[in-house]
Structures are given as structure tokens and as C-alpha cells.
Amino acid sequence: MSRGATIDLNADVGEGCGFDGELIPLVSSVNIACGAHAGDEATMREALGLALRSGAAIGAHPGFADPENFGRREIAIAPHDAGRLVLSQIDRLRRVAKGLGARVGHVKLHGALYNMASRDPGLASAIVAALAADARQNGALVLFALAGSAVQRAGREAGLSVIGEAFADRSYRSDGSLLPRSEEGAVIEDETVAASQALRIAREGIVRTREGVEVRVDAGTLCIHGDKPGSAAFARRIRREFAHAGIVVGR
Numbered sequence: 401m402s403r404g405a406t407i408d409l410n411a412d413v414g415e416g417c418g419f420d421g422e423l424i425p426l427v428s429s430v431n432i433a434c435g436a437h438a439g440d441e442a443t444m445r446e447a448l449g450l451a452l453r454s455g456a457a458i459g460a461h462p463g464f465a466d467p468e469n470f471g472r473r474e475i476a477i478a479p480h481d482a483g484r485l486v487l488s489q490i491d492r493l494r495r496v497a498k499g500l501g502a503r504v505g506h507v508k509l510h511g512a513l514y515n516m517a518s519r520d521p522g523l524a525s526a527i528v529a530a531l532a533a534d535a536r537q538n539g540a541l542v543l544f545a546l547a548g549s550a551v552q553r554a555g556r557e558a559g560l561s562v563i564g565e566a567f568a569d570r571s572y573r574s575d576g577s578l579l580p581r582s583e584e585g586a587v588i589e590d591e592t593v594a595a596s597q598a599l600r601i602a603r604e605g606i607v608r609t610r611e612g613v614e615v616r617v618d619a620g621t622l623c624i625h626g627d628k629p630g631s632a633a634f635a636r637r638i639r640r641e642f643a644h645a646g647i648v649v650g651r
Contacts (some may be wrong), residue, residue, distance in 0.1 A: 406648040407602045408563065409622035409635065410544065412441045412461055412510065415470075415627050422632035425454040426639060427624060428650050430546070431508040433460035434489035437471025438627075444496045457651050459544065459584070462489035463510030470627070471511035472581060480522050482513070483530030490534070490541070507531065508565070509543035509551070518531055519577060528554040536589035547619045548576040566607065566619035568598035568638065569628070574613045585610060591634055598622055598638050601645050634643035 408483040410429040413420045415438035424430055424447070432447045433439035439447075451458050462485065463471035477485070482550045486509070494504050509517055509527070517524045528551065538563065539620060545551035547564030569588045571579040579586040588594040600606055624635050639649055 401604055404553075405602065405646075406650050407619070407642070408457075409624060409638065409649045410459075410508070410565070410621050411624045411626045411631070412508075413626040413634070414443045414461070416443050416580060417627040419626055419629070419631050420447055420450055423624065423626055423635060424450040424456055426632060426635040427456055429452075429506065429621065431459045431506075431512070431545075432493055433463075433492045434459050434548060435463040435540070436467075436485075436489055437463035437510050438467055441496055445500065446498055448500050449500050450501065457506065458497065458502055458504055459506035459508055460490040460493045460504055460541075461508055461510050462629050463513045465597045466512075471513065472629075474512040474516055477513075477516075477523075479526030481518070482523055483526045485513075486527055487530050487534055488592075494538070504541065506542035506544055508561075514546070514579070515578065516552075517551050518546045519548045520529040521554065524550035524554040528558045528560065531555075532558045532560060544621055546578070547617045563620040564618050565621050565623055566601045566617045567623050569594040569625065569632070569634075571608050572609045572615065572617075574609045574611050574615060576615050576617065581609055591630075591637065594634070595637050595641055599641050602642060603645055 408429050409427045411427045413430045414432035430451045464475050497504050542561045543555045546566050606614050
């Protein structure tokens with residue numbers, strides 16, 4: 401990307417972490433937990449209401465039904481079951497959204513399910529096939545997927561609208577995948593380093609990996625983790641630095 405580019409800023413919300421009211425007005429898209437890894441109908445309604453008031457695009461954030469581990473523990477699952485798991489959670493958010501006059505327009509997998517599907521073509525294809533079948537009945541959802549991942553490739557091959565995603569506060573490996581959270585340094589705690597990574601992704605489409613290698617990251621959306629204390633302050637900093645660089649936040 402070059403100066404004057406536009407990039408979406410998305411946040412994972414509705415997870416009961418207490419930061420949504422401050423964070424949602426600062427982003428252009430929200431991914432709302434659907435009651436499996438976190439949240440319930442009350443948190444969905446609250447996040448939906450905040451998104452409607454701020455004008456943020458609304459998406460579903462389905463993951464493993466494993467709230468004890470916040471959906472970040474990998475669980476063996478058959479590909480066709482993964483597709484059903486994703487659709488059931490999207491439908492739950494849709495029902496809540498309908499009651500508020502809101503529309504769910506995109507989907508982004510959460511946590512361990514996101515990472516497993518990102519590297520497993522079979523799992524990615526099954527989830528994408530479920531989304532494609534759902535699109536014929538309920539209208540297509542935009543798919544947020546890790547840039548360069550199996551999910552992004554499967555989605556594009558199936559004719560879905562796919563937006564590549566990157567992360568400001570996560571370390572990358574040389575193949576473009578995320579360093580697992582179980583490894584030291586997977587999460588970038590230094591806000592200055594994370595903001596610098598966000599700016600370079602938005603401006604140049606490049607990230608420096610943990611190994612010191614520079615790799616291309618073709619991302620149209622950048623994630624802010626809504627469960628992290630200080631997430632709103634970090635979003636404000638990113639927006640200031642983007643504005644200074646002439647980068648517009650929006651879909």
C-alpha cells in the first residue's frame with residue numbers, strides 16, 4: 401500500500417471484557433462473539449447497539465465452544481462439523497441482530513479455529529463450502545481471513561468476497577503464519593513496536609518476521625484484540641499514526 405491508502409480496522413468484541421464501549425467507536429468493523437468461546441445474547445445485543453451507533457460494519461466471530469480456554473485451545477474436529485459449528489453461531493448472531501434492525505455482513509473465525517483452518521486446506525475448504533451454501537440462502541458474507549492462509553485461498557476459489565487480515569500485535573513466522581501463542585514473543589507487548597508494525601503493514605504491505613525476514617502481507621483489514629487492556633488507547637494511537645501517514649481507516 402502507499403500513502404493515501406484505505407485500510408479497515410477491525411476489533412473482536414462482545415467477549416465480556418469490558419472494553420467495547422470505548423473501543424468500538426474507534427474501529428470500522430467489529431467481529432462479535434456468538435456465545436461459544438465467549439459472550440451471550442446480552443453481550444451480542446450490547447455490541448450490536450454500539451456498532452449501530454458508531455457505524456461500524458457488523459460481523460460474526462465464531463469459534464470453539466470452549467469458554468474455559470477462550471476458544472484458544474485446539475480441538476480436533478471433523479471438517480463438516482466445523483462448517484456446521486460456524487453456521488450455527490452466525491445464525492445465532494443473525495437472530496439477535498434482526499431484533500435490533502441490524503445486518504451481519506461478514507464473518508471472521510476466532511482463536512484456535514482461525515489458526516487451524518488457516519493452515520489446514522481440508523478444514524478451510526469445508527468451512528468455506530458451508531459459507532458458500534449459506535450464501536445461496538441468506539446472502540453472501542464477506543470473509544475475513546489471515547492474509548496468505550488456506551482460508552483466504554479457499555474463499556477466493558469458491559467465489560466469496562475475501563479480505564486478507566493482518567495483526568499489529570502478533571509476531572509472524574517466515575511463511576506468513578502467526579507465531580503460536582504458546583511460544584514466547586507471540587504477542588507483541590511493546591505498543592511502539594506494534595504500532596510500527598501496523599503502520600508498515602498498512603503503508604507497504606510488509607511485516608518483519610521473528611526470524612528477521614521481511615514477508616509480504618496483502619491485508620485489507622487490521623485486527624485490534626478487544627480482550628486486551630489498553631486496546632482502545634492502542635486503537636487511538638494507530639489512528640493518529642495512520643492519519644499522519646495519510647492512511648484512511650474504513651471499509
